[in-house]
Amino acid sequence: MVKADTKTVLLDAAEWAARRHGHDGFSYADLSKHVGIRTASIHYHFPAKTDLITALMTRYKGAIAKKLAKLDQDLDSSGDRILGFLDLYRTALNGGDTLCLCVALSMGRDTLTEETLRQIADFRGQTLAWLQEVFALAAQDGSIRNVCDPSKEAAAALALAEGAQVSARSEQNMQRFDHATEMMRQRIRSGPSAAAL
Amino acid sequence: MVKADTKTVLLDAAEWAARRHGHDGFSYADLSKHVGIRTASIHYHFPAKTDLITALMTRYKGAIAKKLAKLDQDLDSSGDRILGFLDLYRTALNGGDTLCLCVALSMGRDTLTEETLRQIADFRGQTLAWLQEVFALAAQDGSIRNVCDPSKEAAAALALAEGAQVSARSEQNMQRFDHATEMMRQRIRSGPSAAAL
DNA sequence: GTCTATAACGGGATAGAC
DNA sequence: GTCTATCCCGTTATAGAC
Numbered sequence: 001m002v003k004a005d006t007k008t009v010l011l012d013a014a015e016w017a018a019r020r021h022g023h024d025g026f027s028y029a030d031l032s033k034h035v036g037i038r039t040a041s042i043h044y045h046f047p048a049k050t051d052l053i054t055a056l057m058t059r060y061k062g063a064i065a066k067k068l069a070k071l072d073q074d075l076d077s078s079g080d081r082i083l084g085f086l087d088l089y090r091t092a093l094n095g096g097d098t099l100c101l102c103v104a105l106s107m108g109r110d111t112l113t114e115e116t117l118r119q120i121a122d123f124r125g126q127t128l129a130w131l132q133e134v135f136a137l138a139a140q141d142g143s144i145r146n147v148c149d150p151s152k153e154a155a156a157a158l159a160l161a162e163g164a165q166v167s168a169r170s171e172q173n174m175q176r177f178d179h180a181t182e183m184m185r186q187r188i189r190s191g192p193s194a195a196a197l
Numbered sequence: 198m199v200k201a202d203t204k205t206v207l208l209d210a211a212e213w214a215a216r217r218h219g220h221d222g223f224s225y226a227d228l229s230k231h232v233g234i235r236t237a238s239i240h241y242h243f244p245a246k247t248d249l250i251t252a253l254m255t256r257y258k259g260a261i262a263k264k265l266a267k268l269d270q271d272l273d274s275s276g277d278r279i280l281g282f283l284d285l286y287r288t289a290l291n292g293g294d295t296l297c298l299c300v301a302l303s304m305g306r307d308t309l310t311e312e313t314l315r316q317i318a319d320f321r322g323q324t325l326a327w328l329q330e331v332f333a334l335a336a337q338d339g340s341i342r343n344v345c346d347p348s349k350e351a352a353a354a355l356a357l358a359e360g361a362q363v364s365a366r367s368e369q370n371m372q373r374f375d376h377a378t379e380m381m382r383q384r385i386r387s388g389p390s391a392a393a394l
Numbered sequence: 395g396t397c398t399a400t401a402a403c404g405g406g407a408t409a410g411a412c
Numbered sequence: 413g414t415c416t417a418t419c420c421c422g423t424t425a426t427a428g429a430c
Contacts (some may be wrong), residue, residue: 006217019382021307022219022221022304022305024219024221024222025221025305025307025308027422027423027424028423028424028425029422029423029424037395037396037397038396038397038398039423039424039425040396040397040399040426040427041395041396041397041400041426043424043425044395044396045395047425048425049424049425055329073217079239085225085227096377096412100423105303106304106363106364106366107224107301107303107304107305107363108219108225108304109244110218110222111222117274117367120367121368124364124367125255125295148345148380151376152376152377152380155373155376155377155379156377156378156379156380156381158360158364158377159356159357159360159361159364159377159378160353160356160357160360161362161363162360162363162364163355163356163357163358163359163360164352164356164360164365165215166300166303166304166356166359166360166363167303167321167355167359169319169354170303170314170318171301171318172319173316176352179349179352179415180349180350180352180355180356181353181356182349182352182353183345183349183350183353186309186345188293193419203413203414221405224403224404224405224406225405225406225407226404226406234413234414235414235415235416235417236406236407237409237415237416237417238406238413238414238415240406240407240408241413241414242413244407245406245407246405246406291424343401350397
């Protein structure tokens with residue numbers, strides 16, 4: 001816990017780079033500059049780039065799982081949890097510099113391993129499952145208006161958040177994200193409505 | 198019109214490749230194989246890769262503008278136009294193989310020129326303007342339920358369509374797209390509702 | 395664990411013959 | 413317009429010294 005071991009420092013640099021530039025947009029040479037050891041030394045820790053990516057996705061999935069669990073712990077209403085979810089994706093943008101790792105890797109060319117593709121699908125599955133539960137709760141606590149089928153709500157919410165990230169990053173403009181997600185927030189803010197969708 | 202000139206054949210191949218693999222995911226060597234002329238010959242038509250990308254985006258923007266105009270021409274209700282819009286993005290997926298060129302390039306690394314970035318923003322601006330008009334019409338013809346501010350509706354609809362494309366492509370599964378966009382379609386299909394958002 | 399050195403390859407791009 | 417040949421660079425990855 002006390003010393004920042006090299007592997008962790010490498011993963012930190014790699015996560016940043018991958019979320020900024022995508023899978024094919026960063027090299028061991030880039031990491032070498034940031035971390036201060038030679039590319040050959042990086043290969044000692046992660047023999048192939050795919051090993052790096054795999055470790056990255058595993059760590060990232062766990063980190064997001066924790067954040068989603070914390071939202072459940074800290075917030076009672078489904079509406080607040082969705083607001084927390086949107087804020088998670090907003091924060092991940094870092095002012096338009098970085099995407100969610102999952103989105104960033106999704107775009108990479110077919111350089112990706114089957115294993116990595118599976119991890120990406122797993123990650124989306126984890127998020128979709130969480131969203132689905134929140135929308136199921138929403139059907140009960142009424143803190144989100146016009147709730148439809150939770151599964152469809154979850155799929156739509158994730159697509160909205162990811163799409164909003166993509167356009168915000170491509171113009172490095174956070175307003176794009178805020179604008180695209182404003183309607184979703186309005187379904188929560190202004191209190192429950194009698195009308196079902 | 199009769200002979201397929203080399204430039205057009207190159208653009209066709211490049212568009213397919215770019216939408217499939219992103220900016221850094223295809224090379225002149227790839228085009229060379231598909232088109233049947235050497236890489237040096239491609240440089241004759243497009244001296245630098247950025248020239249190719251610029252020409253690609255220009256042509257693409259015009260093509261989509263035509264398709265959107267055709268939707269306006271063929272369809273009277275705002276609801277049908279949005280359904281047409283979603284189908285446009287669905288078709289662009291080609292079964293999970295290709296993205297909208299704009300989305301595919303958005304993910305590329307910072308290899309992109311300032312000019313290209315401007316073109317990408319322009320393209321989104323064109324689509325957003327069209328969507329905004331459709332939602333403004335919706336506020337009048339009532340063929341879409343719970344219509345909010347047209348500008349926010351447009352931003353949300355574009356993010357939804359792009360995000361749905363990304364997840365569908367990353368798993369090569371069209372159902373992801375259909376699932377994520379189902380709610381939007383339901384706002385149209387089942388007739389107008391008395392409830393405002 | 396980290397280094398130097400190097401292999402092996404693929405990328406964009408140019409020169410000059412035809 | 414298309415070709416062959418070539419350049420230069422960046423990338424992943426390995427061998428072997430320290």
